[in-house]
Amino acid sequence: MAQWTQMQMLIQYLPDQTINELYSATTFPIEVRYFLADWIEEQRWEDFEVDNVDQKVQAESLLEQIIAKLQTKAQEISNVVDKMKLMQISRHMSMFSSQPLQFATMVRDILRKERVLLSTASSQIPNLQQFPHFSSREVVSTAPNMRDVDHLVLKVLELQECRKRIHHLQEELNWERQNFESLHGPIQQNGLDPQNSELQKIQTHIQQLEYNVKTIAKNRFQLLQETVDCLDQCQARLISRLKAWRWEQHQATIGLPFDDNLSPLQTWCEQLLGVNGKLRQEVMLMGEPIPELQEKLARLLQALIQSSLMVDKQPPQVIKTQSKFSTTVRYLLGEKVAPGKPVMVKAQIITEMQARSLGQMGTVPSENVGELINNSAILEHNTASKSTCATFRNMSIKKIKRADRKGSESVTEEKFALLFSAEITITGCDKPYKIQMISLPVVIIVHGSQDNNALATIIWDCAFSEPDRIPFVVPERVPWKRMCMILNSKFTSEIQTQHNLDQYNQHFLAQKIFDKHDISGDFSNMMVTWAQFNKEVLPGRQFTFWQWFEGVMELTKKHLKTYWSDGLIFGFIGKQHLHLILKDRPNGTFLLRFSDSEIGGITIAYVSASENGGQKIQNIQPFTKRDLDIRCLGDRIRDIDHITFLYPEYPKHDVFKKYYTETDDHLPSPNRGYIRVSLQTKVGVEAGSASPTVSSLPPHSDNPLNLGYPVQQFQQSFSADSLVDGNPTPPVEFASPNHAAVFNESPHQNMDIDFILSTLED
Template identity: 60%
Template sequence: MAQWALISQHILPVETMNELYPSSTFPIEVRHYLRDWIEKQNWDMFALENVEQEANAHALLNQLVMMLEAHSHQITNVVDKMKLMQISKHMSMFQPLQFAVMVRDTLHKERLLLRDWAQVNNTPQHQQFVAKEVGFSSTQNVDLLVLKVLEVQDLRQKIHQLQEELNWEKQNFESLQGAAGILDPPMLEVTQLQKHIEQLAYSVNTMATKRFQLLAECVDCLDQCQAQLISTLKIWRWEQYKATIGHRFDDNLNFLQMWCEQLLGVNGKLRQELMLIVEPVPELQERLGQLLKLLVQSSLVVDKQPPQVIKTQSKFTTTVRYLLGETIAPGKPVVLKAQIINELQARNLNISLSDNVGEVINNTAILEHNTASKSTCATFRNMSIKKIKRADRKGSESVTEEKFALLFSTEINITGSDTPFKIQIISLPLVIIVHGSQDNNALATIIWDCAFSEIDRVPFAVPERVPWKLMCSTLNSKFMSEVQTEHCLDENNQRCLAQKIFDKPDFNDDFSNMMVSWTQFNKEVLPGRQFTFWQWFEGAMDLTKKHLRSDWSNGLIYGFIEKQHLHLILKQKPNGTFLLRFSDSEIGGITIAYVTAADSGEHNQIIKNIQPLTKKHLDFQNLGDTIWHMNDLRFLYPHFPKQDVFAKSSSNKTTGGNDYLPIRLHPISAGEETNSNKADVANILHHTENHHNSAMYQGNVAPMESSDMAVGEFSPDPRAFSDMATGDMDLDLNNFLNFS
């Protein structure tokens, strides 16, 4: 909230504030209550012409409305509560992309205004703002704290000088009194000296009182700054976790390390100042000791987290960083130890861990200081979990739902303190598996935990049900992150996913506030299938990541679509119009639905589906080449000639010559594979090994022309297809490719 902190410090005129936050579009209450969340989002990617970002904008708008509603329930004032509820209702009717652009522009205007103001005022803290756009507001607090400490030190020096002068004048006064019997000093001189001594004594006492008050203020301020630091460390860790589902994350710890070092330095100076007070102040000394202990213990951070799904007997790495590394007392090396803990132990870290729940190999590492990067890290390079002891499971709970963590601990001495400190930190939650087949379900546990956990939760508590709008936003973020694309799941994709997880294919109303459960996500199989929603979604995501990234990013793949919607949009389209959708019937499959003439007549149309293409198909031949060879496919929905849209992804851009092996495609129905078919496939593979210029493996098949059906001909057989109403019953390319 650094930017809002500066805006709200009355540095802008009221008229400007009203212009920035008009009540009809972007009320100032929204900016205030959601200040942290607003400044963490990437609004710069939105523009009115970027229609592909509509789904992302919609997800952000839904999240904003939901958080406003949550805030309204926490407000006790009825007027404020009603106003916030009205605002949330009003904002829910916004056009998502226009909303996102409005927030983007508002934040940009804020930055420009703050920069102009900072240049005019030319204060140190705002010079820093000019350099960094917007810095952490806590930096200003630390700067103020440092100034207060300097003032304490300055007062001490002045008190010392005054005390010396007072001692000198007292000595003079005593000398005058001692000489009274020999030579009477003038009465005026004695009186003036007495007044001067009294004034000096008063000044010393006044300054001492002020210094003590200022010391107490410094300890309070240090407490506040340290609380902000620890809160920021928690947020950093939380954002590190959110990166699992694709959220933006800055992993740079240098700023936090500098912050830790500053607070440690202040703590040391304040302890020294307390030691120089004649009468000890145990309350302040104890507070500073507790703050020191908390700071030292909070400065251990898991910089590079271990994999969150770990297979036993496999190697992995992790790095732990100590943010106060330069203050470690020289001498004995600091050795960090790692051990595996279960969820119950993670909730009771202060209790001695008597029960060993697993054996970790290579579980020690030394904290080593890197002079160049000024970082102090312990890197565990070849860790492995040899065995794991699982807790008793409840009901239908599986091993892939059980969460563990790595606990890193050591004892450390820092310069300036005689007492060693025991410090520890736990990793993000882990799921331990014993076989690769468990990976998908284990990842589902991590995704649910990451997406819906609270920042200060009890380890590793998560809700059993969440609103669909949160789930949908998570799926979209994860998909874009995993595929490494800017092309999001659009509104149609999201509606299809909702219809699928809720088993409501005919429901077209708003799913946003419907509650989806963990059971629906990855416990129950989808109706008529042998896999869960997450297994199906993850399969499509993995296929896109490995084989279809460019096609998806270029908008060539429609993606998730229900069959009813498919019929609706392809209805009345010309024969040969096709679209690419993720298969309903097979994990990790993409199928081609296209319009063709019915057997009963040229004017009657039906929609057919080619058997899903899977990883093994696309390893054999990419999507562009596969579509290029199919003459019945002419126009990518809604009306783009396939020669135009697949020119880049297909390797068949020129007419072939004698170097190309001719191909004839013979479709067969699913389930009709014969020994002859298997032999054909085996012959293809054997033939390819001896012909490195094989068109199907080298991508050098000549392009199809409508008048040239001899090469790459696609001859549809009615047995190979079914109407959309009967499900996916399609072609298996591996079983019908035969070299002529």
């Protein structure tokens, strides 16, 4: 929720005086905040300081943009009063043209005050929690860093004011001491009364000043300690948030939501670096060494500098050798890097064991386990995005050295990572710092056939690893209910749909992975092992659970996304459950289910009449990606006359009409002499008397009859645009194992029949 959205909820509870002070009609009217709310919050006002002349151009640009946006908004508004009001405000704001930095810092302070009001709202306004859309949690999640830093900055300002006050008191004390000496000397020399009232008055003032200096100095030291502790706590929260960002980035692989915007965290890092510098300055100005605080600030500085390297764009988590890939690392303190010396970031491959040693010892591994091509890049600053990144655009793994495998472990279960390292110098710091960060785990393969199994390793790692684990430890077994959530998240994110797997889908997936056929069983507390997920083949099949599930995702993503999103595909359902829900439905009732026996297939199950006058449920040979590349699912459903109602009772032409491809039979042939071609799906005897029957089909490795499916044939019809001797030419039909070709043969057209049939099969 945007900050202004929350402020609008809060404003009705605030006194008029507070609102008027916050949004002054003469400097920053509330209309500006209202109409430009999103744009204002997207800009980096926190960077501005009123005495930093280097920021003047940027401040002028922001002021000009505000004026222009107000004028544009005024033209868009139909309300005459609001239009005139905005035009008047835009003209009035031009008064800041000579003081753009004052304007920028004013906006910065307004946003800070808003955050302070929001952070304290729940405690100061008891009834606010009852407001329909207000939540204190949302306030916390909106900008915890801003509130923390605001509080920290206020303490630093208080500390600086304290030092300045001591300095002024000390100057006044020195002056009074000089006055005292100038009066006291002549009095002694001339034998005058040493209890001179003027002298006594100065002496009393000196004593008061000395007491004030001592008291404020004590408070200053205490405040300095508190501020350093506050910085420590604020930085701990920052580093925790950086870790959380990396964890959320990891979880995004399985489809969990992830905001990849690093700019707020970059602002937080830069602000803490600035605070650290000011506190180190305050420690130096204390007049005497304070080793404890100096060491603590140095330790915090090092931790901040070393924690600010992030892998912004991760490398592919499955990498094929000899293939190009890219990745980007971002340094969040990039604008603070000392100029004059380019920073070179280098990448190397590390094993799981090396990653563990790196976490424990912090040292870069010396042993090279793989050869990386194009493994260095320079940190470059992008002024427009205010980001400093090193982009590895054409990296490639030339070769890899693998560890000895344990037991039945395959190469697709071995995890590596990329380690990025550099040496960097920050402006205002005495020494360079070594920084490093590792990528998410990757699996390295040498052939595309390994891709599916490697992806399973990555999915299991992303789904079930813990945030602060030892690299790259994962459990061997997990609860099914947790696995089920992951499968749903991955499926919906991969398909990019809001339509989740329902309880029937989830139950069937459990039946499949556990090889249990009881449709009333409860699997929620059962444990799924890694072996069940992607090491052991499913009973009676030649593939694992993940290979089958991933095939369904690929088919749905490429060909069935809208059908699934519209709820037209039942999806994952077992044949036992299928018979249960279809047994009492009229003939022609059908549903769409993913094939249980074939990777990446969808089949149509429908009710038909049996030979004895009863009913039976038929499952049409599954359509695969290859089939749907040729003819879409909607057209195939339209072609099949046997199916009429989508379960439970929706007329198929009503629900699938929008998926039908418009025919162009009514259009003239684009070129005379060519025969127009149309494609049509036929099932069983629908192909006509000339079509092959079940018994006449020749043996074929892909024969659907071997799986117990009714045969589905693909018919291609040819219609001549001209007549032969004034009469239509008789059709000649040819049959192939999988397709029936029907076309008109003309003496004017020499057609290669073998070529046509082979083309149809391809």
